[in-house]
Amino acid sequence: MMGAHHAATGAAAWVAVAGTGPFMLGLYPVSDSGLLVGTIVCAGAALLPDADHHSGTISNSLPPLSKVVTRAISRASGGHRHGTHGLLAIGAGSGLATLAGLIGIQTETYGRVAIGAGVLSLLLVAYAAKALRITADGTWLRSWLLAIALATFVTLYAPYEWEWLPVAVGLGVAVHIAGDMLTTGGVPLLWPWTPRPPRWWSRTNILNDIWQPSGWMGLPVLGNAGSRREWAFAIPVSAYATYGFIVGIIGIVHSFTTDPAVTDAFSSLWPLV
Ligand SMILES: [Zn+2]
Incomplete structure (x- = not known):
C-alpha cells in the first residue's frame, strides 16, 4: 500500500476507535484535543513499519534524525518488510511509546513535561507530513518547523492524557500491517x-495468495500496491479521516468559546466595544 494511503487509514482508524461523535465507535474515548492530535500521531504511526527501509520516504522525512532512526529499526528488524510487519511489531510499537511516555521532567511553569512523548511525536508528525506531501525532500526546514510545532503541543498536552500514545502507536502499526496484507506481497x-x-x-490458486510459498500471509483483495482498487478504497477512508479531524477542531473551538474564563474575559471587554 502507498505511504499516503497508510497515513489515511491510520488517521481513519483513530477517528473510528477514539471518536465519540456520529459514525464513530468510541471504543477508547478521548477528549477533542486527543482526537485531533491522535489522528496525526496515528497517521504517522501507520507509516512506522516502513521506517525499516533506509532509502525510503520515511527516512528522508526529518533529516538527519529520521535517517538514524530508520537505520536502527532496519537493523533490529532484519531488513525491509520483516520484523516491523509482524504481530510482534504492534506490541513493540506500543511498548516503545509506553517507555517514551515515562520520560519526562518536572518544571515550575508547566508541571511535568513529557519529553519522550514529544520526541516520538516529532518523528511521527514528520512521517505523516512527508507521506501526505505537506513536506518534500528539499523542505527539511519546513519539516522541522511543522514537526516541532505539533510535537510541542503534544508534549505540553501529553502529561494529562499520555496513556493514549501507546494505543495510537499500536493501532497505527496494526493498521499498516493490515493494509499491506490487502495488497499483493503479504507480510x-x-x-x-x-x-x-x-x-x-x-499449488492451489487463491490459497497460495493467502499463505504464500515464502511463508508470508495476506488477503490481496486490493491487488498491487497503488492499484485503482487501492485508490477506490483510500478515497472514502481519507474522507472519513478528514471528517474526524474537523469534528476534533469544532470540539476544541466550542470548548474554548464556552470556557467560563474566556467568556468572562469577553464580557468584561464587551462595554468597551
Ligand atoms: Zn509496509
Whole structure:
C-alpha cells in the first residue's frame, strides 16, 4: 500500500476507535484535543513499519534524525518488510511509546513535561507530513518547523492524557500491517517464525495468495500496491479521516468559546466595544 494511503487509514482508524461523535465507535474515548492530535500521531504511526527501509520516504522525512532512526529499526528488524510487519511489531510499537511516555521532567511553569512523548511525536508528525506531501525532500526546514510545532503541543498536552500514545502507536502499526496484507506481497505475520505451507497448498490458486510459498500471509483483495482498487478504497477512508479531524477542531473551538474564563474575559471587554 502507498505511504499516503497508510497515513489515511491510520488517521481513519483513530477517528473510528477514539471518536465519540456520529459514525464513530468510541471504543477508547478521548477528549477533542486527543482526537485531533491522535489522528496525526496515528497517521504517522501507520507509516512506522516502513521506517525499516533506509532509502525510503520515511527516512528522508526529518533529516538527519529520521535517517538514524530508520537505520536502527532496519537493523533490529532484519531488513525491509520483516520484523516491523509482524504481530510482534504492534506490541513493540506500543511498548516503545509506553517507555517514551515515562520520560519526562518536572518544571515550575508547566508541571511535568513529557519529553519522550514529544520526541516520538516529532518523528511521527514528520512521517505523516512527508507521506501526505505537506513536506518534500528539499523542505527539511519546513519539516522541522511543522514537526516541532505539533510535537510541542503534544508534549505540553501529553502529561494529562499520555496513556493514549501507546494505543495510537499500536493501532497505527496494526493498521499498516493490515493494509499491506490487502495488497499483493503479504507480510511475515508471525515473524521471526515464517512457517511455509505444504506443497499442495502452494499449488492451489487463491490459497497460495493467502499463505504464500515464502511463508508470508495476506488477503490481496486490493491487488498491487497503488492499484485503482487501492485508490477506490483510500478515497472514502481519507474522507472519513478528514471528517474526524474537523469534528476534533469544532470540539476544541466550542470548548474554548464556552470556557467560563474566556467568556468572562469577553464580557468584561464587551462595554468597551
Ligand atoms: Zn509496509
